[in-house]
Amino acid sequence: MRIFSKEEIEKYISVPDLIEDIEKGFLRYSSGTVVVPPVGHMSLEAKRADLHIKYCHIPSEKFFVVKIASYFPENVVHGKSSVQGGVLLFSQSTGELVALFQDEGYMSHVRTAVAGACVAKYLAPKHVEAIGIIGSGTQARMQLEYLQYVLDCKKVYLWARKYENAMALAQDKALKNYQIEVVQSVEEIPACANFIVTTTSSKSALLQAKDIRPGTHITAMGSDSPGKQELDPEILKRASLVVADSLSQCLHCGELSHWVTENDHLPETVKELGAIFKNPELIPSSSNRITVADLTGVAVQDLVIACTIYERAS
Amino acid sequence: MRIFSKEEIEKYISVPDLIEDIEKGFLRYSSGTVVVPPVGHMSLEAKRADLHIKYCHIPSEKFFVVKIASYFPENVVHGKSSVQGGVLLFSQSTGELVALFQDEGYMSHVRTAVAGACVAKYLAPKHVEAIGIIGSGTQARMQLEYLQYVLDCKKVYLWARKYENAMALAQDKALKNYQIEVVQSVEEIPACANFIVTTTSSKSALLQAKDIRPGTHITAMGSDSPGKQELDPEILKRASLVVADSLSQCLHCGELSHWVTENDHLPETVKELGAIFKNPELIPSSSNRITVADLTGVAVQDLVIACTIYERAS
Numbered sequence A, B: 001m002r003i004f005s006k007e008e009i010e011k012y013i014s015v016p017d018l019i020e021d022i023e024k025g026f027l028r029y030s031s032g033t034v035v036v037p038p039v040g041h042m043s044l045e046a047k048r049a050d051l052h053i054k055y056c057h058i059p060s061e062k063f064f065v066v067k068i069a070s071y072f073p074e075n076v077v078h079g080k081s082s083v084q085g086g087v088l089l090f091s092q093s094t095g096e097l098v099a100l101f102q103d104e105g106y107m108s109h110v111r112t113a114v115a116g117a118c119v120a121k122y123l124a125p126k127h128v129e130a131i132g133i134i135g136s137g138t139q140a141r142m143q144l145e146y147l148q149y150v151l152d153c154k155k156v157y158l159w160a161r162k163y164e165n166a167m168a169l170a171q172d173k174a175l176k177n178y179q180i181e182v183v184q185s186v187e188e189i190p191a192c193a194n195f196i197v198t199t200t201s202s203k204s205a206l207l208q209a210k211d212i213r214p215g216t217h218i219t220a221m222g223s224d225s226p227g228k229q230e231l232d233p234e235i236l237k238r239a240s241l242v243v244a245d246s247l248s249q250c251l252h253c254g255e256l257s258h259w260v261t262e263n264d265h266l267p268e269t270v271k272e273l274g275a276i277f278k279n280p281e282l283i284p285s286s287s288n289r290i291t292v293a294d295l296t297g298v299a300v301q302d303l304v305i306a307c308t309i310y311e312r313a314s
Helices: A006-011 A016-028 A073-076 A106-123 A138-147 A162-172 A189-194 A232-238 A247-253 A256-262 A273-278 A301-314 B007-012 B017-032 B073-078 B105-123 B138-147 B163-172 B188-191 B233-239 B245-253 B254-263 B272-277 B298-312
Strands: A002-007 A041-042 A049-057 A065-069 A083-091 A097-102 A131-136 A155-159 A179-182 A194-200 A202-209 A219-220 A229-233 A241-245 A271-273 A290-296 B002-005 B040-044 B048-055 B063-070 B084-090 B097-102 B132-136 B154-161 B181-182 B194-200 B205-207 B217-220 B230-233 B241-244 B271-272 B292-295
Touching: A002 A006, A002 A301, A006 A106, A006 B002, A016 A106, A016 A273, A016 A301, A016 B138, A041 B048, A049 A301, A049 B040, A049 B048, A049 B194, A065 A106, A065 A219, A065 A301, A065 B048, A065 B084, A073 A138, A073 B194, A083 A106, A083 A162, A083 A301, A083 B063, A083 B084, A083 B097, A097 A301, A097 B097, A097 B254, A106 A219, A106 A241, A106 A273, A106 A290, A106 B205, A131 A138, A138 A194, A155 A189, A162 A179, A162 B063, A194 A202, A194 B002, A194 B017, A194 B217, A219 A229, A229 A232, A232 A256, A241 A247, A247 B272, A256 B063, A271 A273, A271 B271, A301 B188, B002 B298, B007 B105, B017 B105, B017 B298, B048 B298, B063 B105, B063 B298, B084 B105, B097 B298, B105 B217, B105 B241, B105 B272, B105 B292, B132 B138, B132 B181, B132 B188, B163 B181, B163 B254, B194 B205, B217 B230, B230 B233, B233 B254, B233 B292, B241 B272, B245 B254
Parallel strands: A002 A097, A131 A155, A131 A194, A155 A179, A194 A219, A202 A229, A219 A290, A241 A271, A241 A290, B002 B097, B132 B154, B132 B194, B154 B181, B194 B217, B205 B230, B217 B292, B241 B271, B241 B292
Antiparallel strands: A041 A049, A049 A065, A065 A083, A083 A097, B040 B048, B048 B063, B063 B084, B084 B097
16 A cells, blocks of 8 residues: 655646546546445534545446545644545455545645636637636635646636735736736626636625626536535526536535526536537537536546556556 | 554454443444444445445544445455455544554454444343354354353354355364354254354345244344345344344344334334443343344444554554
8 A cells, every 4th residue: 555645646746637537537427437426424513624525436447536535624723734634546356455645635626626627628718818716725726727728818817705815826926827916896707707717615606697798608616515606596597508527416516506496307508527528519609608617526536636646656 | 644554453452441432332322422424335346346434423532433344255265355445533623634544344343243242241141051153254253252251151053154164163263262063054043042143244034033032132243235134024023122233224224124114113122222231221121032133333333443442552
């Protein structure tokens, strides 16, 4: 059994390779060849903490993965990562543990940011005027870092609940290729940008349907448990295409969960990410279209990233 | 983070202490102070393998536990343990991983055997004529090893599907204090023994109600997933007391699951293990009573054993 520290994991990350690999992972997920049991969950209320367990396997592959990810918000006060846990990779022939990744949530951040880049590759408007980022955490920064691999646009509008956090992110050296403007109100984001990424842990809609211009794409990646919400459900209703990383998960805890209460069956405009990757002709070509990607994080992403790092290291 | 090998774990096991600690664990579980989410499960069909994830926490305690246990039956052909996985202990203050136990299923065997001993301590007939063991695997051996801490009886009748396996177990040096007789048919077990333990992975009843004599206790510990069964449901119906380690789990995948289909609500004769430990006066005193314990394995046992080993080692 090999143990990987966060520093070692960083050495083996290649974003362009991961964009390809995770795209293939979603494709296999949506074609039904990945076995993904329901996500396990436990609340640790004394610390307002949460634990999620995601696991899956692809029958023809060498390994299966179990990811234990906890969120302890008070950790930041003590200078520790608020994300804890680990990713475990097991042999599919014998069940033996082959690798433990003590990643402090880094691999989850990477695979989420990569999913955002995969989405941008397929769904970004032909001409991205500006990128709009909502949120100022790790994922906000990593989205911008990884979007460079698939988008040319360098103009960014940024809004966060705390202005000082947005200012700090705007000055982050990792984003020096961008020209970042911090805005005072969230409404300015859809007014200025036609490619928007929401990366918050909000529990109520931040973007309103009335503010979304035709020709806009929105990737919502903050919602990963019931009750979280970043988009007015009306936006999904108005969209020509709503793409879910996992329909079952998004209906349970994604933006879709806030919309479907009105619908008996899923509208034709809702597709799964892997289906879009397989048949890009499903993407409406009109320049006036609104598209939305609802990302909750699927275990196949964890499997792909763990396998990729392990195989590069071996 | 500290890693424990199976050999190190063995050094820190004290059966008498664990009998006390796990008894307290069940008590807390049944009084509702343990948070135990549903067991996670994944089948890996290519290898006829199974994965279970059990996890829990007690809000007032220091640690929480996640146990990943897989069963790869073909491993034995290659001289490897068929049980793989690991037990992870995390800080409840920060979520940090404090210990990984690479136990090859040993801790699960221990905590299961300890639960059997806890049950025997409370539910064995006053005079145990003979112990009856059904099965010849690790748990059959460990049951006999651990029962020595709570029962005086040294006479054992043993039956297993494969006669040669039963003979091999009967000659195991670890059981040299017992006088073990291997029998040819399973019906001989209830005829000769009034304290019976079933430890198989059977999918149909091995013990029939007509063969059970008044005054018998049966601990069924083989059934841990839907479809498994060791007892004729009629035995549970006839019993004065049926004790479940976890009512919710036993109704899902224990012996109780095969009985309750007939019942709208749980009969008065069904109790939880922790309730019995708290109020032993619930145990019928008649020497003619039949009692049954239905053990599926509860995450609180994994929490107790992991905490005990970690604290002894620290």
